[in-house]
Amino acid sequence: MAQQPIVNYSLPPWIQFGAGAIKNLGKHVRSFGGKKPLIVTDEGVTNAGILSKAVEPLKHAQIDCAVFDAIQPNPTDLSVLEGLAFHQAEGCDIVIAIGGGSVMDIAKAIRILTTHEPPLENYYLDVGGMDRVTSNLPALICAPTTAGTGSEVSQASIITDTSGHTTEGHRKRIIKTPYNVASLALLDPELTVGMPPGLTAATGMDALTHGVEAYVATRYHPITEGVALQALKIIGKSIRQAYHHGNDIEARGEMLIGSAMAAFSFQRGLGAVHSLAHQLSTEANIPHGIANAILLPEVMIFNLSHAAKGYADIAAALGVDTSAMSTADAADAAIAEIRSLNEEFSMPKGLGIAGLKWERIPKIAKDAMLDHCYKFNPRPCTETDMRDLFEAAF
Ligand SMILES: [Fe+2]
Structure with missing residues (x-):
């Protein structure tokens, strides 16, 4: 009998699902030992009043947070570096993503660079990055505000690479490893009702x-x-x-x-x-x-x-x-x-x-x-x- 290849199967992360689940955010931050979360989000989420639904329970739990919201659609590696600098300047110790796929992908990449030497390019799948990301990562909570990308449970981050390793200009590259999964996916449908x-x-x-x-x-x-x-x-x-x-x-x-x-x-x-x-x-x-x-x-x-x-x-x-x-x-x-x-x-x-x-x-x-x-x-x-x-x- 031919020998079977060795394969890896990962189960999804811890999922908390239900209307109002975001109200537990402060409790979750404490349970992961977090003292100061970096919230990664974008202006759309902030302007739609969704961010306040996440900040409120943190305030209630007397947890101070820093908000990084300079994320554009199809975000680039430059957003990751900006977010990382902000994380370091603010002394954060846990990452929370409140947003759609772009926000969560950037948050996941920032989280990797908080404990892994830059450049980000070392961690892309196509250059063997899967073997370079270790389990030494801070906790990450993802609360999606759209229902589609699924980045909150996936092992992937899609980043627009601006370093020019393409036939011409930028291209999307993937970070993918079993460690690149949120510690908790907080699925609260109330965060998505405002989507047009x-x-x-x-x-x-x-x-x-x-x-x-x-x-x-x-x-x-x-x-x-x-x-x-x-x-x-x-x-x-x-x-x-x-x-x-x-x-x-x-x-x-x-x-x-x-x-x-x-x-x-x-x-x-x-x-x-x-x-x-x-x-x-x-x-x-x-x-x-x-x-x-x-x-x-x-x-x-x-x-x-x-x-x-x-x-x-x-x-x-x-x-x-x-x-x-x-x-x-x-x-x-x-x-x-x-x-x-x-x-x-x-x-x-x-x-x-x-x-x-x-x-x-x-x-x-x-x-x-x-x-x-x-x-x-x-x-x-x-x-x-x-x-x-x-x-x-x-
Ligand atoms: Fe997709």
């Missing part, structure tokens, strides 16, 4: 894409195979309701737990959608979830020859009645269901409308091949395939 429908749809489609790509990814990981499908059932049931009725706390809660599950499940791997989408945020400033939503049906068509059974399961998970369908028809129905969600959410009809310039496609197709995600795509991809996929989704 457009953001609910974009982040929700990111979560859905995580579930779809993870379920058909090639890595052997039977634990997350089941979780991916269950995440899609929950997201399929609640995404429309959360979009149309943002104050529905139950739907918001389901989207939060569904997106956390989908992100946990991509320990199994993601796929070509993410390798393509990562180029579009730096190249054309297209929000990650919107890029995924536009690309997902095209990549599914490309993958049909290798993933029809998986897509048929996904159609059923999303609520399509596939009982009288062949596998091929059910797989097509999964693609149709995703197109219908895009239509209902008024997603841009193509990458061109979303802001991509046609003449940039060869360059970003080349960069997509530097991204790690497509390596787990069910159908192997070449640079020509990447170019064809960008063109099909244009």
